[in-house]
Structures are given as C-alpha cells and as structure tokens.
Amino acid sequence: MSSSTDRPRGIRTRLVTAGRNPDEQFGFINTPVYRGSTVLYPTMDALVHRKARYTYGTKGTPTIASLESAWTDLTGAAGTIIVPSGLAAVTIALMATVKAGDHVLVTDSVYQPTRHFCDTVLKRMGVEVDYFDPLIGAGIATLMRDNTTVVFTETPGSQTFEVQDVPAIAEVAHSRGAVVLLDNTWATPLFYPPHARGADIAIEAGTKYLGGHSDLLIGLVSANERWWPALRATFDAFGACAGPEDTFLALRGLRTMQLRLKEAERQALDLAAWLQTRPEVKWVLHPALPSCPGHEIWKRDFLGSSGVFSIVLQPASQKAVAAMLDGLELFGMGYSWGGFESLIIPFDCRGYRTASEWNPGGPCLRLQVGLEDLDDLKADLAEGFARLKAAD
Ligand SMILES: *Cc1c(COP(=O)(O)O)cnc(C)c1O
DSSP: OBOTTOOBOOHHHHHHHTTOOGGGGTTOSSOOOOOOSOOOOSSHHHHHTTOSSOOOGGGOOHHHHHHHHHHHHHHTOSEEEEESSHHHHHHHHHHTTOOTTOEEEEETTSOHHHHHHIIIIIHHTTOEEEEEOTTOGGGGGGGOOTTEEEEEEESSOTTTOOOOOHHHHHHHHHHTTOEEEEEOTTTHHHHOOTTTTTOSEEEEETTTTTTOSSOOOOEEEEEOTTTHHHHHHHHHHHTOOOOHHHHHHHHHHHHHHHHHHHHHHHHHHHHHHHHHTOTTEEEEEOTTSTTSTTHHHHHHHOSOOOSEEEEEESSOOHHHHHHHHHTOSSSBOOSOOOSSSOEEEEEOOTTTOOSSOOOOSSOEEEEEOOSSOHHHHHHHHHHHHHHHHHHO
16 A cells, blocks of 8 residues: 555554554444345345445455455555354465365474474375475475475564575475465564465464464455465365454454554563573574574564564473462463464474474473563563472
C-alpha cells in the first residue's frame, strides 16, 4: 500500500490501515464480526452465476476479507487464506502442493506436528518424505531427486533455533522446479519478509504473535503469483474456514503486533544475555546471539528477533529440572507462545531427529518471554536455579 504521492508507507502505518474499510461499515473503524452461512442473491441470474462479492460463508465474509487483504499486504504476497489453526495452515499448504508419487524434503528442525502429518497422512497418500539438516543451505542440491516437488523450511527451527539459509535453498529448489514452503511463525512478516526471501508459500500460526493474548487459534497462508491459484483452490475444496470471532480478534491483534513484537524482542534479548552469564546455563540458543547455529544468516536476512528462544542447562537429573520448573511462579508450563505471559517447557528432540545430530549435552528448556517486569522474571528463574542445584 502506498500514499497518494506513491511514497511507500512505513510498516506501522500499514499495520494501522491494512484491511480496513470504514466507508463500508457505516464509518466504524473496525470491520465487525460477520457471522453467517447463507448469502442472499437478489436474482436467479446472480445466484446461478455467483454474481456477488460474497457467495457463501465458507468462501469468505467481510471480516475474513479484511484479514486476508491485510496479511497479503504485510507479507508481500499475491493472496492469503485464513484457516482455523496454525497446524491447518501447514497441512493445507502441503495439500495444495503435493500429489501421489512426489518426494518432499522437510527440515529436521520442523514443528513436530508438521513432521507427524508428513509421516502419517502424506506417507499414506503415497508421498515420500525425507528430512534435511536445517543448516544444509545450498547443499540441499544433493538431496533433490527428479520427483522432489516440495521443500518445506522453517526458520529458525522449532525448539532448537537453527537459522536456515532460505534464499540459498530456494535458489536450488526453484532451479529444479520445486516449490518452497516456509513456516514463518517465529519471525512473522514483520521480522522476515517471506516471499522476498524466496518462499513461494508462507505459513503463519496467527495463534502466536498475531493473536498475542493466548485466547485464539488461527492460521494464515500467503502465496506468490505462481502458487496463489493452487492454494486458493485447495482451500475452497477443503472448506476449512476460520471462525468469525477468532478472525476478528486476529484483526484486532494486528494493529498492535509491531509494538508487542518489539517489546518481546527487547525483553527476550535482555533475558537471554542474563542467562548467558548464569553458571547453570551451558548454551543459549537465540538467533540474535552468535552462539546460535546460523546466527550469521539471521544477521543477513532478518529484521528483528521475537521473544522465544531456548537454553541448554549444564548436565542435571530430570528430578532436578522438575524441581526447578515445578516451583516457578511467573513462567507457566504449557505449549504455544506469543501471548503476554511468560512460559517455559522442557524438550528433548533426540528421539525423533533423523537427518542431524542433536546432542546438546544437557537438559533443554524453551522460554517464551512475556511482558512482565524483567527483574521479576530473573528472580523467578534464579530461585528455580537454586532449587535445581539443591535437588541435584
Ligand atoms: C504453534 C505453531 C504451529 C501451529 O499453530 P497452532 O495454531 O497451535 O495449530 C505451527 N508452526 C509453528 C512453527 C508453531 O510454532
């Protein structure tokens, strides 16, 4: 979107204006919640030839259209679909791009439910799936086969935070006629413009930073010109439309997403730096720190870092880690992230990785840093470290 003088507008202005059309809503600022299945047509001719802006509830409403057009603007895509969860965004993007007999390459650091879908549903449909080392870059050429049609990337990796060289992977994939999918949930389009970096199709779990308040589930998939028709056709075939209330809440979240992300970035960088100084912590996996695998690529390609990162503790028993986590007062234990509250989970991906070694040499924890006071968060963790030591 640009102003009347064609000067490109800044991201904050675009977040405020994108997908809004007060003239069509009696002047009210926000597009309201449209609920509905049936859309009435004025004449038989209009009905038979679907001559209407909205044709049926599953195909879109003004609420959905507002979010679609805003996301298309922010991602620099040709079009966007909105689905009921981030996982649905992953699976519909894959269903739009694979067919029986295809070979698919997926990053070994992928969000685990994505791996589950590939290993179960895709395999059952006759699609071969191989995983690749997230740091492979242009080396992916050695894994490409004649029937490799999809390369699925996620940067940084879920839990382990390896930063991928998506431009290098995309160059190889495109030269072989394969489509590049990117799960861009961690950075969002504000910190990583997915299509400009080479992704044909970009996935966002809007459940995280777009929603921002741990109270909704939504997924968004954007595509470039080449892949938009296939993505939209697959979405229409599935009928997996997002709920009106969740779409409305996502639109509300969009207006403040940049402020919340910048604050999450600031809080997480401060906490990560503090954790680096702690004797209990062996390794901090935060893309903006040199200790993170792929940090140089983060510096080259990203516009910021969000509020989720991992740490590896010095060797400790499971009982000691439980003593640390069970007593935390501010860091809640639970999945998902991107809300206003801090979270922590233990993880261990040694059991399922197939293409790359993951032997960090100590218990691993993933942190989501919320908006609490940093001194309080540090005190909560410091008390946890004391329990860890006492229990070991
Ligand atoms: C959370 C997440 C998803 C799934 O989102 P849901 O809305 O919880 O289904 C997909 N990809 C990544 C990277 C995620 O972190």
